[in-house]
Amino acid sequence: MIAPSHLQRLEAEAIFILREVVATCENPVLLYSVGKDSAVLLHLAMKAFSPGKPPFPLLHVDTTWKFQEMIAFRDQTAARLGLDLIVHINQDGVKAGINPIASGSRIHTDVMKTQGLKQALDMHGFDAAFGGARRDEEKTRAKERVFSLRSADHRWDPKNQRPEPWSLFNTAKKAGESFRVFPLSNWTEADVWDYIALESIPVVPLYFAAPRPVVRRGDAWIMRDDERLPLQPGEVVETRMVRFRTLGCYPLTGAIESGATTLTDIIAEMRASQSSERQGRVIDHDGSGSMEQKKQEGYF
Amino acid sequence: MSALKARQRAAEAPLPGNGPANDDGLQTRSLLRFITCGSVDDGKSTLIGRILYETGAVFEDQLGALKRDSRKFGTQGDKVDFALLVDGLAAEREQGITIDVAYRYFSTPRRSFIVADTPGHEQYTRNMATGASTADLAVILVDARLGLLSQTLRHSFIVSLVGVRHVVVAVNKMDLVGYDQGVFERICAAYRSAVAGLGFTQIRFVPISARDGDNVTSASASMGWYQGAPLLEHLETVAIEAGNAAHPGAVLPVQWVNRPNSSFRGYSGNLARGHLAIGDAVAVLPSGRTSRVARILTPAGDAGHAAAGQALTVTIADEIDISRGDVLVAVAHRPPVRRQLAARLLWTGEAPLALGGSYALKLASSQAHVVVRTLHHGIDVATLAQVPVTGLAMNDIGLATIDLDRPLAVLPFAESTELGGFILIDRISHETVAFGFIAEDDPEPAETGARSESGFAALRSKLRRHAGSPGSARRAAVAGLGLGQAAASLLIGGLVYGLTGSLPMALLVAASDLVLRPVLLGGAWTAAHATWRRRQARNRSLAENVLGDGI
Numbered sequence: 001m002i003a004p005s006h007l008q009r010l011e012a013e014a015i016f017i018l019r020e021v022v023a024t025c026e027n028p029v030l031l032y033s034v035g036k037d038s039a040v041l042l043h044l045a046m047k048a049f050s051p052g053k054p055p056f057p058l059l060h061v062d063t064t065w066k067f068q069e070m071i072a073f074r075d076q077t078a079a080r081l082g083l084d085l086i087v088h089i090n091q092d093g094v095k096a097g098i099n100p101i102a103s104g105s106r107i108h109t110d111v112m113k114t115q116g117l118k119q120a121l122d123m124h125g126f127d128a129a130f131g132g133a134r135r136d137e138e139k140t141r142a143k144e145r146v147f148s149l150r151s152a153d154h155r156w157d158p159k160n161q162r163p164e165p166w167s168l169f170n171t172a173k174k175a176g177e178s179f180r181v182f183p184l185s186n187w188t189e190a191d192v193w194d195y196i197a198l199e200s201i202p203v204v205p206l207y208f209a210a211p212r213p214v215v216r217r218g219d220a221w222i223m224r225d226d227e228r229l230p231l232q233p234g235e236v237v238e239t240r241m242v243r244f245r246t247l248g249c250y251p252l253t254g255a256i257e258s259g260a261t262t263l264t265d266i267i268a269e270m271r272a273s274q275s276s277e278r279q280g281r282v283i284d285h286d287g288s289g290s291m292e293q294k295k296q297e298g299y300f
Numbered sequence: 301m302s303a304l305k306a307r308q309r310a311a312e313a314p315l316p317g318n319g320p321a322n323d324d325g326l327q328t329r330s331l332l333r334f335i336t337c338g339s340v341d342d343g344k345s346t347l348i349g350r351i352l353y354e355t356g357a358v359f360e361d362q363l364g365a366l367k368r369d370s371r372k373f374g375t376q377g378d379k380v381d382f383a384l385l386v387d388g389l390a391a392e393r394e395q396g397i398t399i400d401v402a403y404r405y406f407s408t409p410r411r412s413f414i415v416a417d418t419p420g421h422e423q424y425t426r427n428m429a430t431g432a433s434t435a436d437l438a439v440i441l442v443d444a445r446l447g448l449l450s451q452t453l454r455h456s457f458i459v460s461l462v463g464v465r466h467v468v469v470a471v472n473k474m475d476l477v478g479y480d481q482g483v484f485e486r487i488c489a490a491y492r493s494a495v496a497g498l499g500f501t502q503i504r505f506v507p508i509s510a511r512d513g514d515n516v517t518s519a520s521a522s523m524g525w526y527q528g529a530p531l532l533e534h535l536e537t538v539a540i541e542a543g544n545a546a547h548p549g550a551v552l553p554v555q556w557v558n559r560p561n562s563s564f565r566g567y568s569g570n571l572a573r574g575h576l577a578i579g580d581a582v583a584v585l586p587s588g589r590t591s592r593v594a595r596i597l598t599p600a601g602d603a604g605h606a607a608a609g610q611a612l613t614v615t616i617a618d619e620i621d622i623s624r625g626d627v628l629v630a631v632a633h634r635p636p637v638r639r640q641l642a643a644r645l646l647w648t649g650e651a652p653l654a655l656g657g658s659y660a661l662k663l664a665s666s667q668a669h670v671v672v673r674t675l676h677h678g679i680d681v682a683t684l685a686q687v688p689v690t691g692l693a694m695n696d697i698g699l700a701t702i703d704l705d706r707p708l709a710v711l712p713f714a715e716s717t718e719l720g721g722f723i724l725i726d727r728i729s730h731e732t733v734a735f736g737f738i739a740e741d742d743p744e745p746a747e748t749g750a751r752s753e754s755g756f757a758a759l760r761s762k763l764r765r766h767a768g769s770p771g772s773a774r775r776a777a778v779a780g781l782g783l784g785q786a787a788a789s790l791l792i793g794g795l796v797y798g799l800t801g802s803l804p805m806a807l808l809v810a811a812s813d814l815v816l817r818p819v820l821l822g823g824a825w826t827a828a829h830a831t832w833r834r835r836q837a838r839n840r841s842l843a844e845n846v847l848g849d850g851i
Contacts, residue, residue, distance in 0.1 A: 006331045006412045008610075011599055015611035016555070016570045023556040023624050023665070047599045048568075048611070052560025135403045142402045161400065162732045163426045163648050165433035165462070167570075168662055168723045172730035186414060188405045273359070 007195055011044065014183035016167060017146060018048040018130070021181050022055055024171035025128035028181075029121075032058040032077075032085070034070040035247045036203050037132030037184060039077075040192050043201045044183060045130075046081065057084035059120055059129070063112035064089060065100055065249035067225050073204045086124065090116035100251045101230065108249070118154050121178065128179045136188045146185050152176030189245075193270060197263045207266065209243040209258040220254025245270070329407070332535060335416040335431045335459065338441030339451040343472045347441065347510035348404060348417050349382020351532060354517045357406035382510075400424070401431035410536040422451070425458065425695040426648035429735055432459045433721070436540045437466040439531070444477045444507070448490050450682040457681050460498040461646065461697070461737060463717055466538060467495075468504045470531060475509040479522045497684065502538075506531045547608070549633025550574040550582070551719060553664035554626045558613050566597065566613040567622055569665065572718035574630065576614070577605045581631040584622050585709035590631055591618040625666035627709045627719070635719055637707045642739040644679075644713075645672075645700050647692040649726060649733030653700075655691065659733065663722035666708050670724070674701040692734075699739065713737040 021028050030045060032038050045054040060074055078085035090098075093111040100108040121129060135142045145161050147169045162170050173179065184192070196203060214221040215235045222229070224237050229251055231237070242255035243266075260266045338344045352358050358366070370381040404415045416431030418424075432438060438459040442452055456467070469491055477483045488505045495503070506515055507526055514520035517532045529537070555569035576582075580593045596603050597613040606612050614628070622628070629635060647653055653672060661670045678689035678698040692698050713720030724734040 006329055008599075009331055012570055012609055012611040015599060019556045019568050019611075049558065049560075050597060050613070051564055051566075052558060136405045139402075142404060143400045158400070163430040163735070165430050165723065165735050166717055166721050168721065170662065170723060170725055170730070170732045172660070172725055174730065186403065186405075188407075190407075 007191060007198065010187055010191060011047075011195070013167070013186065014041075014044045015048040017169075017181060017183040018045055018054075020169055020171065021128050021130065021179070022049070025179065027124070027126050028056040028128040028130065029059045029086075029124065029126040030054065030056055030130045031117075031132070032060050032074065033132065033247075034060065034066070034074045034077075034204060035132070036192055036196060036207060037134065039201050039203050040187075040195055041130060041132040041184060042077070042081070043199060053081075053083065056130075057086050059086045059088065059124075059126075061113060061116045061120060062087050062089045063100075063108070063116070063249050064094065065108075065112075065228075065251060067204075067206055067223070067247065067250045067253075069206050070204055070247060073202075077202070086120065088116060088120035088123075090119055099228075100249050101228075105252050108252075112249075121154070126178065127173070128181055130181050130183060132184050133182050134184050134187050134189070134192070135182075144182070144185075146182055147171065148180040148182065149173060150178050150180060154178070156180075190267070190270060193263065193267050197267065204247060206244045206247060208262070209241050209260045209265075211239045212242050212255065213237045214240050214242055214255055217254075221257065222253075223250055223255055225250040329410070329412055331412045331414065332437065332538070332540065333414045333416070333435050334437040334439060334535065335418055335428075335435040335464070336439045336441065337418050337428055337432070337455040337459065338472075339421075339443070339449055342441040342443050343510045344441050345417060346382045347439075347470065347472065347508070347516065348415055350510055350513055350516055351415075352404060352406055353382060354513070355406045355408055355532070357404070401427045403431075408532070408536055413535065422454070422695060425454075426646070426735075428455065429458050429462055429646055429648075432462045432464055433717075433735075435459070435462075435464050437468065437535070437538065438464045439468045439470055439535075442469060442471050442487055442491070444471050444473045444480075444483055444487065447487055448494060452491070453494055453684070454681040456495045456498060457679075457684060458646075460495075460500065461644065462735070463713065463721075465499070465501045466540065467500050467502070468506060468531065468534060470510075471505065471507045472510050474507045474514065474520075474523065475512055479507075479520075481523075481525045484526075504528070504534055504538075506534065547573045547716075549630040550576040550580065550628070551630075551635065551716070552576065552612065552614065552628040553666070553718065554622055554624055554628060555665045556624060557622070564615070565619075566595075566615050567628065568611075568613040569628075570611050571606055571608050572664065573608050573716060574633070575605065575607050576612070576630075582616065582628045583631045583634055584620055585627045585629055585634065586637045586707040587621070587626070588637075589620045591616040591620055593617075627664065627666075629709065635709045635711045635716075637709050639704045639707050640673075641702045641704065641710065641736075642676075643700060643702060643722075644737040644739060645692060645698055645724070646735040646737075647694055647696045647698075647733065648735060649694060649731055651726070651729075651733070652694075653692040653698075653734070658727060660725040660727055661702070661704065661722055661736070662725060663708060663710065663736075664718050668708060669705040669727075671703045672700050672724075673703050676700065702736075710738055712740045714740060 030041065032042065042054075042058070049055060058078060062071070074085070090112050093116065096111070097103075098108055098111045103111070120126075133141055133144075135144070140158075143158065143161075144156075145164050147162070147164065148156060149162065150156055164170075171179070187195075195201070213224045215224060215229075215231065215237055216222075217232075217235075221240065221242055223242070224231075240255075240257060241259055243258045243260060244253060244255050247253060258265075258269060260269045336344045336348060349358075353363075366382075400419065402417045404417060406413050406415070416435060418428040418431035438455075440452065440455055440459075442448060459467070469488070471484050471487050474480075474484070484505070484507045491505070492503065506528060507520075507523055508515040508531060509520070509522075510516060514522055515526065515530045517530060519530055520526065528534070550571060551573040552567070552571050553569050554567045556567075558564070558566040558568050576593060576596060578593050578596060581590060582593055583590045593614055594617045595615040596606050598606055598610055616622075616628075627635070645653070653675070655672060655675060658669055658671050661668045675689060675692070676699045677686040678692070678696060679685070680687045681697060689696070689698055709719060711719040720738040722736040722738070723732050724736060725731070726733050
């Protein structure tokens with residue numbers, strides 16, 4: 001008898017969590033952010049409810065500043081799998097002219113992402129939202145439960161989390177309260193890529209190196225995905241072989257120079273890397289406790 | 301590049317495992333989950349931080365942030381404070397203590413590891429128990445200067461309570477006792493005798509200095525007298541017993557009923573024990589109805605066979621009513637079905653246990669409403685002694701009897717985490733108020749689907765049930781009945797003597813009456829009682845099958 005591999009154990013755990021939510025919550029939704037973690041989460045959801053389809057829709061909170069390739073891939077994926085896709089844009093934010101360049105990363109993320117997410121959850125009355133977050137991404141995430149209870153106004157109380165022994169998840173909640181649920185809690189970045197390769201899961205082409213128009217800003221290469229990115233004095237758009245380890249709003253997401261054009265290349269590059277995947281995320285670097293604060297305010 | 305191209309690339313890519321560094325065995329590399337525990341300032345977080353750093357799980361940008369934070373919050377002077385790598389909450393960083401369990405991940409060429417870094421303070425025992433509940437092994441830190449503390453024993457007891465069988469005692473801060481072998485040896489001897497009754501199958505001792513790295517990932521130059529493996533090497537090589545698949549008899553708690561259309565009805569859940577194959581005879585508990593496995597769907601598609609740990613959807617040959625909370629089991633190995641449990645409770649609620657109060661119980665996928673009827677004794681975790689208690693406050697542990705409002709399939713926790721571990725939930729606040737561990741010595745099983753007890757054990761438990769416990773009203777009643785019976789037999793003997801004048805004859809009749817009457821009456825009583833209970837249980841299970849699963 002062969003013991004299950006590390007990935008098989010993670011897969012079984014994630015499927016268990018997906019099913020537990022569907023069995024105990026009224027109106028779940030899968031937060032589909034189009035990245036590699038969402039791709040794995042969606043793939044696991046397809047397996048968990050086979051031969052049926054996942055009994056919940058996908059929700060994408062569109063900040064209007066995502067890479068164009070992400071939006072195209074998102075629509076193709078929903079169509080290919082035959083799933084309902086809800087796209088929500090915070091229209092108040094759009095009317096107020098919020099954008100990552102003039103408003104700054106903090107306000108843009110709060111209004112278009114965090115507030116947008118809360119609007120969408122409230123509008124549809126979702127009482128459980130799956131997210132692809134992993135505990136290895138960030139110190140605050142490492143402390144969060146698989147079933148993360150949020151108050152009626154979506155706040156997270158890190159000091160008052162329910163204990164979660166074994167795989168016994170306390171799914172009781174009061175009216176108005178909801179769960180953020182993280183089936184990939186125990187996966188690492190390496191696990192995600194190994195699983196994508198093993199299961200041949202399609203991912204956004206932005207993860208693979210290609211010649212792309214970029215400008216140098218601080219330590220990062222920022223891709224000029226459309227004309228809205230104003231060039232600062234002295235900045236020149238260059239074409240470089242770059243790829244992305246993580247995907248967000250394009251003006252806030254740094255690319256890395258890379259020749260990795262296949263999954264094998266990506267996995268090799270990741271294992272040799274000396275920096276974490278969230279290094280390219282501008283919003284993480286507003287102080288060491290900033291993720292905890294964002295989560296308390298309702299960020300995923 | 302289109303999504304299609306990406307997919308083609310993914311399809312063309314060779315299976316992982318060919319990459320350089322760190323991963324030449326995706327398919328074979330095993331997983332070890334362990335927990336670290338110790339008292340405040342034992343250096344747990346420092347130890348984890350160092351292991352993460354030395355196995356390359358800390359990246360340059362994280363190290364840069366760590367150096368900045370060390371200057372701001374650090375407790376190690378000019379040195380990098382590795383504790384700040386894992387203390388992720390603002391309150392933890394400000395107070396310099398670990399409050400909540402943090403999970404960290406690293407791997408070596410031999411193994412992948414998931415570490416639960418857990419708080420030492422008594423106030424956060426429930427967080428420690430959470431981290432320990434999924435661990436294969438516990439690393440218990442002891443400060444070489446202080447030796448064993450009551451905390452050390454408490455942590456050891458809690459990890460044993462939640463089922464951990466392998467322990468590594470890391471005697472830390474050896475640099476502060478001059479790397480003295482005598483200090484180390486005294487701590488080893490004291491620990492061995494202190495935990496003798498806790499059922500650990502393996503205890504290892506390693507003298508370390510987490511701050512300087514001695515015997516953490518590589519051997520210490522300062523402690524040549526230590527011949528054993530450094531801590532990390534031990535973690536990489538320690539053999540953990542075969543898991544749940546080794547048990548005979550499948551146990552599949554039904555988590556969700558999959559009915560995508562009228563032609564498919566599947567039962568989804570993770571196989572908790574044993575193996576399952578197409579054609580296997582299965583019983584549905586608690587109803588006891590039987591059928592055969594028709595199809596097994598695994599994450600990799602249809603399969604003829606599945607083993608414990610796999611996420612499955614199965615279909616069965618007959619149309620039987622099965623819903624979430626039922627358990628599919630091998631017909632030949634049915635766990636008992638009970639309406640009353642004896643269990644240890646680790647109280648995690650803010651409000652203390654209310655004896656006679658009603659809670660929601662969650663065990664595997666089943667839920668029941670329960671009443672904690674009797675609290676037999678508490679356990680003093682500093683001395684492991686049984687102590688009389690009238691209630692349980694947060695972090696207290698005690699043995700209780702719990703009445704269920706419906707029958708559940710269960711096993712002792714020592715045999716099965718899945719069917720032996722449960723949580724209690726407050727029905728108003730929805731707080732998780734207790735972890736429960738079903739005791740070996742259970743109250744009588746309900747009749748439906750129950751495994752029949754056999755031989756001496758059955759006899760002993762029946763005797764105990766009928767006799768009651770010492771000093772109980774039931775025992776007094778039994779004794780009173782016994783006296784009455786003796787008097788009646790004597791009366792019959794006297795009657796026979798009066799009629800026949802034969803003393804031997806009278807004595808024989810009296811003695812026969814004394815011995816045989818309880819047997820005959822007892823037999824009739826037992827048969828009548830069993831029939832009554834069967835009828836009761838059938839009525840109950842009919843009524844309860846229509847109840848929902850919510851709280």
